[in-house]
Amino acid sequence: MHPAIQGLMTIVIGVGACVAYFYFSNQLVDRVLFPAKGPNAGRNINRANMVRPWLFLFPALFALTLYLAYPVVETLRLSMTDRDQGGAFVGLANYSQMFSEPKFWEAMTNNMLWLFVVPAMSTALGLIVAQLTDRLRWGNIAKSLIFMPMAISFVGASVIWKLVYDARPPDTEQIGVLNAMYVWFSGNDPQQWLTTPFWNNFFLMVVLIWIQTGFAMVILSAALRGIPEETIEAAIVDGAGPFQIFFKIKVPQIYPTIMVVWTTITLVVLKIFDIVFAMTNGQWGTQVLANYMFDKLFRANDWGVGSASAIVIMVLVTPILVWNVVQARREMR
Structure with missing residues (x-):
């Protein structure tokens, strides 16, 4: 079957299933469970109104339970079992093994380095660009160009920047932009930047900063435009x-x-995988936690340590998620 037809059928079946679910769930509540008839009509209507939201929420709650x-x-559970022993429970042995491996601490150190550099640089550059482009006539065009990397996948961006960092043997023409400039200005041999x-x-961080600066710029530009003009005019008068x-x-x-932009980019950094995998595969001292987890799960075939590293990533991400939710609720009040 043609992919376009498959996609159309998926949309029709999916939308039809949603409509059917909500229609029949209403019928179930109003006509079978709590019919608005007889002496208990008023009480049944109240009960139906209490049950109906949960029926409508059920698909989302079911999906969250199943996929999250x-x-x-x-x-x-897997992080506390050993595949070589037939899935036997081994407690915290996998965590102990993970913490004893130099590659894990290399990954943890690199992740912390990414956390210090990428959110700060992306947010700062996004704020500066947002401020400067708002003062230009062609600011919207500049914003579109800066935001464009957000439309590129991490792997696509990695391929682009791998070509930028490309190094050819000395005495040959350099196709990598960085080495071409380096050789032209310094006269030295090209460098293997990624090794x-x-x-x-x-x-590697430059790639993510290049992508996330556009995101930060758009959000912060909207925030800057929301500042009351009266406060700026009063400052100018003073x-x-x-x-x-x-x-x-x-x-x-x-x-x-x-802070919202900062924490959002921080979450991306904690889960960074694509850029490292596509450009260095964690070699030459560039290992990160997500790549370490991938290596353990799919290369070493060690689900215990791989799952343990996944739990470590989740533990690192959770406080930031909670903070974001708390801040969002405060702003809604």
Whole structure:
């Protein structure tokens, strides 16, 4: 069957199933369980109104349980079993083995390095670009160009930047932009940027910063436009300069938005996998937690340590998710 026809059938069946579910669930509540007839009509109507929201929420709750809650519980169970012993319970042995491996601590160290650099740089650049482009006539065009990397997958962006970092043998023409510039200006031999320990991590971070700056710019630009003009005009009347207005008037007013952008990018960083996998595969000191988990699960075929590393990632992500939810609820009040 043609893929277009399959897609159309999926849409029709999916929408039809949703409509049928909500229609028949209403009929079940109103005509079978709590009919609005007889002496108990009023009480039945109240009961139906109490039950109906849960019926409508059931598909979403079922999906969340099946695709989120169950995998978490199963991953936790697998992290305490040993595949070589037929799935026998081994307690925290997998965690102990994981913590004893240098590759895990390399991954943890690199993840912390990513956490310090990428959210800060992406948010700062996004804020600067948002401020500058709002003052330009062609600002919307500039914003579109800067936001464009968000439309590229992480793997696609990795391929692009791998070509930027490409190194050819000396005395041959360099097709990598970075090496072409380096050889032109310095006269030295081209460098293997992705295999240089420690610094190669920063070359990988550039890819994610390049992608996430557009996201930060869009959100922060909307926040900057929401600042009341009266406060800026009052600051100008009081003799404040452009830098004072930006840092003492604008930034404090959009601080909650800055923190939301920061934490959102932090979540992306904690789960980073695609860029490292596509560009270095965790070699030359660039291992990260998600790539370490992948190696354990699908290369070493060790579900115990692989699941344990997945739990570590979840533990690191959870506090930030909770903080975001709390902040969102505060802003809604």
